Amino acid sequence: MFNRRTILAGAAALAFTATTASAQDWKAKYPELNFAVVPAENASGVTERWAPFIAYLSKELGVKVNLRIANDYAAVIEGQRNGNIHIASYGSASFSRARLTGVKTEAFANDRNIDGSTGYYSMFFVLAKSPYKSIDDLKGKNLGLVDPNSTSGNNVPRFELNKMHIGDAESYFSKVVFTGSHENALLALAQGTVDVAANQWTNDNDSTLQQMLTKTMLKNADGTPMKKEDFRSIHKSAAILNGPYAVLEDMPADLKASIEKAFFDAPTKDKAAFERLSDGQKQGFAQAKTTDWNDTIELIKFVDSLRKKKGS
Structure with a gap:
């Protein structure tokens, strides 16, 4: 005889077999x-x-x-x-x-x-020792971006610049350089190849900058490790998903x-x-x-x- 328990057990077995x-x-x-x-x-x-x-x-x-x-x-x-x-x-x-x-x-x-x-930000970073306090101070200087398809390293920075009435970054800055990665953009900034770099930032402990500082990848001219205080953010975007x-x-x-x-x-x-x-x-x-x-x-x-x- 079949009862409810038998039927349920059979159904479960069939379901397991089908899933497998x-x-x-x-x-x-x-x-x-x-x-x-x-x-x-x-x-x-x-x-x-x-x-x-x-x-x-x-x-x-x-x-x-x-x-x-x-x-x-x-x-x-x-x-x-x-x-x-x-x-x-x-x-x-x-x-x-x-x-x-x-x-x-x-x-x-x-x-x-x-x-x-579930969001993060695009930041424009400069060296703290530089005189630059805003994007206005960087006209004619070199901008480091990441990749044409990077959110925080190209697309959002261009959107933010447009809000500042800078629709053509290539004309505003002396040079716009695609560095290839978030790390490379910050390396270019540390080494003076660019004067300002766009990068991703979630919080002070969660960013490419912090990861690189932790691994002592960013160095001063004398070879000593750079610190968080050696960098300054001059602009922060709206939150990005x-x-x-x-x-x-x-x-x-x-x-x-x-x-x-x-x-x-x-x-x-x-x-x-x-x-x-x-x-x-x-x-x-x-x-x-x-x-x-x-x-x-x-x-x-x-x-x-x-x-x-x-x-x-």
């Missing part, structure tokens, strides 16, 4: 996954930061996850466009650029800061769900890997959806319009 079969289906199609990140620091630093988390993902998903360190934001965009990059760590601007140019990528999470917020982690839209739903679960479980399942990834400055991952970056898409369109005006 489904997982095996995507594992057969995706025996390996590629995860791309854009370095905010040198390549060895990126590997040291990400390797434990990548190992954790491999264990949780049951397939090998490969870390791909992209040369720039465009490489991540193109990697997802051609389907070679399955998971990507984006900046807000680069994700928006990917969406604008037809890449079938979807956001599922972003970083939650230690205070629970932390960039998303995104997956290819056309991957199986259960694979995407497994990736999301692994991310959200990370702070408790592998605390050491998560804290290495975040320098202990993040609370965890926040739920996110693609439409959260609609405002950033509008920002990208605006910056594009500035470029078109300059070229016309």
Whole structure:
């Protein structure tokens, strides 16, 4: 005879079998996954930061996850466009650029800061010993940016400059230099190659500047380590939404769900890997959806319009 308990047990067994079969289906199609990140620091630093988390993902998903360190934001965009990059760590601007140019990528999470917020800022930094107190003081000087697709290192700085009635940075400054990374922008500032540098900043303990100071990567002319007091911020943008982690839209739903679960479980399942990834400055991952970056898409369109005006 069948009773309610027997029926429920049978249903549960069928559900488990179906889930297991489904997982095996995507594992057969995706025996390996590629995860791309854009370095905010040198390549060895990126590997040291990400390797434990990548190992954790491999264990949780049951397939090998490969870390791909992209040369720039465009490489991540193109990697997802051609389907070679399955998971990507984006900046807000680069994700928006990917969406604008037809890449079938979807956001599922972003970083939650230690205070629970999910945003950061773009800052203009100068050396404290310099005479510069505002952007007005820097006309005809050299500006260091990060990458054309960097949010805090190019797009938001240009938007902020436009609010100051500086629509063409290349005309206002003597030279505008794309340094290639957040670290390189600050190195250029420390070495005097540029007079002002745009960079990301969340709080005094969570920024590229603080990471570099902690690792004594910034030096004075005599070789002594620089300190926080050697730098001055002369402008801070409005809050920017932390960039998303995104997956290819056309991957199986259960694979995407497994990736999301692994991310959200990370702070408790592998605390050491998560804290290495975040320098202990993040609370965890926040739920996110693609439409959260609609405002950033509008920002990208605006910056594009500035470029078109300059070229016309």
